[in-house]
Amino acid sequence: MRNRSGKKSGAKLAGGLFLVVLVALVAGAGYVYTAPEFERVVPTVHSEQNVFWNRKDPLKVQLSDNEGLKSFQLILSDGTNSLIVGEGTLEGKPKEQMLLVNYPQSKTLDPKATKLKLKVLVTDSSLWNFTQGNKSEKVIDINVDFTRPNVNVVANSYSITQGGSALVVFQADDENLETLYVEAGETKFKAQPYKKEGYYAALIAWPFTHTEFKAKVVAIDAAKNERTADIPFYLKNHQYQVSWIRAKDHFIDGKITDLASSDPEYVHIDDKLEKLKAINETMRLKNEALIHSLSKELSSDVLESWKIKKFYPLRNGQKVASYGDERHYYYGNKENEVSQSYHVGYDLASTKMATIKTSNPGKVVFANENGIYGNMPMIDHGLGLYSLYGHCSQLLVNEGDEVKTGDAIAKTGVSGLALGDHLHFGLLVQGIEVRPVEWFDQEWIRKNVDNVFKAADKIIQGK
Secondary structure (H helix, E strand, O other), X not given: OHHHHHHHHHHHHHHHHHHHHHHHHHHHHHHHHHOHHHOOOOOEEEOOOEEEEOOOOOEEEEEEOOOOEEEEEXXXXXXXXXXXXXXXXXXXXXXXXXXXXXXXXXXXXXXXXXXXXXXEEEEEOOOOOOOOOOEEEEEEEEEEOOOOOEEEEEEEOOEEEOOOEEEEEEEEEOOOEEEEEEEXXXXXXXXXXXXXXXXXXXXXXXXXXXXXXXXXXXXXXXXXXXXXXXXXXXXXXXXXXXXXXXXXXXHHHHHHHHHHHXXXXXXXXXXXXXXXXXXXXXXXXXXXXXXXXXXXXXXXXXXXXXXXXXXXXXXXXXXXXXXXXXEEEEOOOOOOEEEEEEEOOEEEEOOOOOEEEOOOOEEEEEEEEOHHHOXXXXXXXXOOEEEEEEOEOEEOOOOXXXXXXXXXXXXXXXXXXXXXXXXXXXXXXXXXXXXXXXXOOHHHHHHXXXXXXXXXHHHHOOO
């Protein structure tokens, strides 16, 4: 009896131990499958399958992992020979890492090879796979290209005036051309395809607040090979007017307060001088930012021709304010300057609520109220040239309308920050305000636009 009892007790003990071990194994397996340190997500190699490389600049390869990267190896091959060009352990288990691959100095690879393959091997810091981590492999096909794009200036305006505009027609070609623009000062102007494949036209602008100017065509291909061509403009500096304006109470309590009350951002400003500064500077800049964004678009369609007539928006209009005027506002005496702004248009006045007509065809890109500019239609005339008409009492067009030369688009008024009935007329080239007086002059247009296209066409068409 005692022997049987002992056997039963031993069996129960063995069964209990087995159950404990089983529970421990299940719990351990559950921990391994759920614990972050045993995660099973493979690291990622961020790269397109096919890339271009000029061999001068490092080739960039981005790695990432949800928990942390551990090590990598980079193997470059020309199809016959292979060479390790990078390997190592990444300290601190970064979740992201940018690798820079330099072309090796070794003579192992064929220097004339135009096709290479880069094998990227990467391991993360997971304890999965018996602490070996998750592994990822990607082979990237590389097209070797160290030939720079071909760029030539075909024709351009002879000169450009500070605050003014100019035209350039140029040729640029590359089998893998990726980026093309005209760099003028701090601005990159887009270019529109012109007449024939490989030719482009661009209107550019010299901001009136900048005293120095230089322009060049920049072409960059997919391998980041770059070529530039300077545009030989004769530069004409211009001294713009500086005005000191006394800010009177009736102006602040009238127009300034009216504009402030129309916008929740300024309605709670009680101090009259703070209110003046907020409207004349903060609101103004916000309104101009909208204008700049609306006037940056340029068509990518091939431009066959572009004809523009002089702008004459207001019949018998007389100038009441100049473009580029630097205005300083003072309260009481000139030592107490309270605000500063620039006048970036040309003001014309004739009769009350006079009809404004467009001088050139185009598409209305905006027809609504715009802060200090009041009711304001804005028209795209092509090639990056835009016209705007501020302080209108009535708008006679809608956004999206196509207008013809001579169409009535609005009536003059006192909306926005205007004290007397007039038109604020502005012209922009790809978001940069330019001198309206140039575009008022048909002779200037003939010399700086029409003749440039004629000279370019002779070369392009071989006439």
